[in-house]
Amino acid sequence: KAGVTQTPRYLIKTRGQQVTLSCSPISGHRSVSWYQQTPGQGLQFLFEYFSETQRNKGNFPGRFSGRQFSNSRSEMNVSTLELGDSALYLCASRTGSTNEKLFFGSGTQLSVL
Amino acid sequence: DAKTTQPNSMESNEEEPVHLPCNHSTISGTDYIHWYRQLPSQGPEYVIHGLTSNVNNRMASLAIAEDRKSSTLILHRATLRDAAVYYCILSPTQGAQKLVFGQGTRLTINP
Numbered sequence: 001k002a003g004v005t006q007t008p009r010y011l012i013k014t015r016g017q018q019v020t021l022s023c024s025p026i027s028g029h030r031s032v033s034w035y036q037q038t039p040g041q042g043l044q045f046l047f048e049y050f051s052e053t054q055r056n057k058g059n060f061p062g063r064f065s066g067r068q069f070s071n072s073r074s075e076m077n078v079s080t081l082e083l084g085d086s087a088l089y090l091c092a093s094r095t096g097s098t099n100e101k102l103f104f105g106s107g108t109q110l111s112v113l
Numbered sequence: 114d115a116k117t118t119q120p121n122s123m124e125s126n127e128e129e130p131v132h133l134p135c136n137h138s139t140i141s142g143t144d145y146i147h148w149y150r151q152l153p154s155q156g157p158e159y160v161i162h163g164l165t166s167n168v169n170n171r172m173a174s175l176a177i178a179e180d181r182k183s184s185t186l187i188l189h190r191a192t193l194r195d196a197a198v199y200y201c202i203l204s205p206t207q208g209a210q211k212l213v214f215g216q217g218t219r220l221t222i223n224p
Contacts, residue, residue: 042216042217043200045211103159106155
């Protein structure tokens with residue numbers, strides 16, 4: 001079974017631009033979560049989607065948004081990029097049952113210049 | 114969310130057991146204890162989780178204190194590939210959908 005796939009692997013943007021990151025979950029997984037990882041703040045939860053609906057949301061500004069498609073693939077969008085948005089963005093999937101493990105992708109490394 | 118406390122770093126030798134501690138004194142009765150690890154340049158990887166009883170799987174063992182205020186992840190025979198940051202996380206009964214990661218323990222394995 002293929003793992004969680006995130007594209008692109010690396011991305012460089014400038015302040016003020018917007019960016020869209022993509023995540024393909026493991027086949028059969030209906031839940032996709034997004035996390036931001038920075039050296040200062042560590043791993044922080046952004047949001048979770050399940051069957052195309054946002055089910056949980058972390059404490060991030062509205063510039064961070066996401067969506068999930070009917071095939072469970074998910075995209076995350078960040079508008080009006082700031083320098084502080086430079087981070088590793090990780091996607092994780094799971095089937096959607098309670099208290100099961102997450103499977104993470106390798107992440108998209110975003111650099112904002 | 115209940116908080117966990119872990120040592121910033123630990124060091125061990127190859128082929129020796131490793132005990133990684135985690136304190137969670139404010140754990141609630143329904144919180145599960147999850148462990149994930151993150152190898153360099155990779156996303157986190159699930160290691161093990163438990164509620165009250167000790168748990169074993171092919172990767173590790175989880176020993177949970179009787180009062181549940183602390184737990185220990187045990188790697189029975191460390192290899193160089195076990196060098197990673199290990200995260201101890203509490204998750205409410207309703208799922209692993211919003212994991213709150215702390216700073217974790219950076220484990221170094223000496224050959």
